[in-house]
Amino acid sequence: MARPTIEDVARIAGVSIATVSRCLHKPDVVTKATRDRVLSAVRDTGYALNTAAQSLRIRRSNTVLVVVPDIGNTFFSEILRGIQQVASDAGITILIADTGGQRLREEGFMRNLLNGRADGALLLAEPQVPWLDLPVANSRGVRPVVVISEAMPGTRTLSVEIDNIGAAELAVNHLLELGHRSIAHLTGPGTNILTAMRREGYRQALRKAGIEPDPAMEIGGDFGVASGVAAFARFRQLDPLPTAIFCANDESAMGFISAANAAGLKVPQDVSVMGFDDIHFAQVFLPPLSTVHQPRSDMGAEAMRLLLSVWAEEEPQPVVLPATVVLRESTARAPFRPA
Amino acid sequence: MARPTIEDVARIAGVSIATVSRCLHKPDVVTKATRDRVLSAVRDTGYALNTAAQSLRIRRSNTVLVVVPDIGNTFFSEILRGIQQVASDAGITILIADTGGQRLREEGFMRNLLNGRADGALLLAEPQVPWLDLPVANSRGVRPVVVISEAMPGTRTLSVEIDNIGAAELAVNHLLELGHRSIAHLTGPGTNILTAMRREGYRQALRKAGIEPDPAMEIGGDFGVASGVAAFARFRQLDPLPTAIFCANDESAMGFISAANAAGLKVPQDVSVMGFDDIHFAQVFLPPLSTVHQPRSDMGAEAMRLLLSVWAEEEPQPVVLPATVVLRESTARAPFRPA
DNA sequence: TTGTATGCGTTATCAG
DNA sequence: CTGATAACGCATACAA
Numbered sequence: 001m002a003r004p005t006i007e008d009v010a011r012i013a014g015v016s017i018a019t020v021s022r023c024l025h026k027p028d029v030v031t032k033a034t035r036d037r038v039l040s041a042v043r044d045t046g047y048a049l050n051t052a053a054q055s056l057r058i059r060r061s062n063t064v065l066v067v068v069p070d071i072g073n074t075f076f077s078e079i080l081r082g083i084q085q086v087a088s089d090a091g092i093t094i095l096i097a098d099t100g101g102q103r104l105r106e107e108g109f110m111r112n113l114l115n116g117r118a119d120g121a122l123l124l125a126e127p128q129v130p131w132l133d134l135p136v137a138n139s140r141g142v143r144p145v146v147v148i149s150e151a152m153p154g155t156r157t158l159s160v161e162i163d164n165i166g167a168a169e170l171a172v173n174h175l176l177e178l179g180h181r182s183i184a185h186l187t188g189p190g191t192n193i194l195t196a197m198r199r200e201g202y203r204q205a206l207r208k209a210g211i212e213p214d215p216a217m218e219i220g221g222d223f224g225v226a227s228g229v230a231a232f233a234r235f236r237q238l239d240p241l242p243t244a245i246f247c248a249n250d251e252s253a254m255g256f257i258s259a260a261n262a263a264g265l266k267v268p269q270d271v272s273v274m275g276f277d278d279i280h281f282a283q284v285f286l287p288p289l290s291t292v293h294q295p296r297s298d299m300g301a302e303a304m305r306l307l308l309s310v311w312a313e314e315e316p317q318p319v320v321l322p323a324t325v326v327l328r329e330s331t332a333r334a335p336f337r338p339a
Numbered sequence: 340m341a342r343p344t345i346e347d348v349a350r351i352a353g354v355s356i357a358t359v360s361r362c363l364h365k366p367d368v369v370t371k372a373t374r375d376r377v378l379s380a381v382r383d384t385g386y387a388l389n390t391a392a393q394s395l396r397i398r399r400s401n402t403v404l405v406v407v408p409d410i411g412n413t414f415f416s417e418i419l420r421g422i423q424q425v426a427s428d429a430g431i432t433i434l435i436a437d438t439g440g441q442r443l444r445e446e447g448f449m450r451n452l453l454n455g456r457a458d459g460a461l462l463l464a465e466p467q468v469p470w471l472d473l474p475v476a477n478s479r480g481v482r483p484v485v486v487i488s489e490a491m492p493g494t495r496t497l498s499v500e501i502d503n504i505g506a507a508e509l510a511v512n513h514l515l516e517l518g519h520r521s522i523a524h525l526t527g528p529g530t531n532i533l534t535a536m537r538r539e540g541y542r543q544a545l546r547k548a549g550i551e552p553d554p555a556m557e558i559g560g561d562f563g564v565a566s567g568v569a570a571f572a573r574f575r576q577l578d579p580l581p582t583a584i585f586c587a588n589d590e591s592a593m594g595f596i597s598a599a600n601a602a603g604l605k606v607p608q609d610v611s612v613m614g615f616d617d618i619h620f621a622q623v624f625l626p627p628l629s630t631v632h633q634p635r636s637d638m639g640a641e642a643m644r645l646l647l648s649v650w651a652e653e654e655p656q657p658v659v660l661p662a663t664v665v666l667r668e669s670t671a672r673a674p675f676r677p678a
Numbered sequence: 679t680t681g682t683a684t685g686c687g688t689t690a691t692c693a694g
Numbered sequence: 695c696t697g698a699t700a701a702c703g704c705a706t707a708c709a710a
Contacts, residue, residue: 015680017704018680018706048453049703050703051391053686056392056686061391071435072413077412078411080411098419117391117432257625258627281620286596345688360690388688393687394702396687397688397689
């Protein structure tokens, strides 16, 4: 037997389908007596609203598309939690799309906005395809896009992020306060906006401390564990050897430490390592990683709120959340070294 | 202006909407001439099929619901990748639902099957609510459910898993081969089926080696990092101190090692630690973790294939995939200890 | 307060 | 090969 429809419920309750629909959506406009009959009919039949029919009728899916570059990356999951929280409170369903970093996939997922599967999108990464050509403004009926964490500066995109430059400065300042004067930097991938901003923060902190940034101290990475391992090989050839390194994210920092350890260099005794992100494993890692904490859950929640706000015809502004340095055991005072 | 509909396309191409629909779904049944006109009209208008209308009409959403207990747990993400792969090749959209382990949420998500948002579900954890009361069989029009990794034995559920008992035996055998005779076990949460099976494998391996399993050596955990830390406190009180421990998963193993290290116990010199799962961080961890590798991506892919198969009116069987022990540096030969 | 009737955008059936 | 048309299940304007 097929799924019960609103009509089945109506027949059993002895009312019209309009009344059933009203019972479900504006219960207060219907008599308590009929409401009870209808609701019990709903229970009896096990009726569940057909969302396809509803979406078609109300021209809305009550769904938000969340585009993630790599769902396997633990960094994103806590953002998702924040989104999930706010969304489910608002009765919104989340459609998660994992692009695996591939443009083609992202392009495909973009169609979910066009074909009505979703009413808006949350991008957890720098857009690879021109989502922004979509009408992003809040004109009625438009499907807004909010970029989390990696908004391009200068675009008029709605976004939620931290002050990456400032946060990187904070991190490097911590190293400076520990007495380090020779601080290397392991960067993210070349094209990434976060790479640029965190590197800028690194340089600014150095300059403010009266140290001229040395390009040779900036080692190219790609946020991956392996790139951290590779970076150590280049790091150890630096002469003199820096006493600390600021890594653009935690995973690469772990790779770096792992390689350092294999090579007999102790962290933090021989070299202090600072990460960025404060992913879940940062605190379990050996040594527990000093890093920059991003309020990921809040970022997700805030982004979802932005979307709700746009849907409500308001005109929300981009938001910048605070990031904090969390000190653990991968950083220590600089060893004394004769100049 | 509103989204173009099939009607707009038809008008511009100078054909009927039926023809437009045919061009999109069975292009070969239409003249090349008209097809070209239609397709170019599609391009011109930027037409995208309204999935709500389509779903309503064909009574199918071409969507699979994937229920995850915790999307932040890196264990699940690779399974998702496998699912994604097969699904997108088949033109299926994935709807990911994160229950956070809460029954209530899971119950809510189950509705996606009832309200037609999804045509079937993949459960990445032991079902908390009676999904299985849903018609799981492959009778026409039914919405099948496939359980990945944590199928309850005895139920007639479609499932994809590894031989957990056998895999745990493999792991413990490795420890035995290294000369360990006193091997502890850090279990998973009490109610979990995986906990039971891995513990059983642990016991069987011991028995086959002529060692009677000692309940005191089985420390209760919950798969979390913190429970690994807590377990170490109980472990160190064991007398004599075991020379090895088999943990029911990698995260708890990491917590254990982390605590051991903090207490001055070296891994693997003082105690060998074996994990289970081979999560992403297992190889970066210090020391790199010896563990049991689960073919997660394959498991996801296989599960999705099972679903496609049911939809195709076939009668697929549950599948069991092979797991392998991967040896890294958290395990070593047992130290000599006078009996 | 409740019922009737219309249309949301598609697909599929049936004629032409 | 193509066109007209009837559902699909629901929400709502309008009548009662």
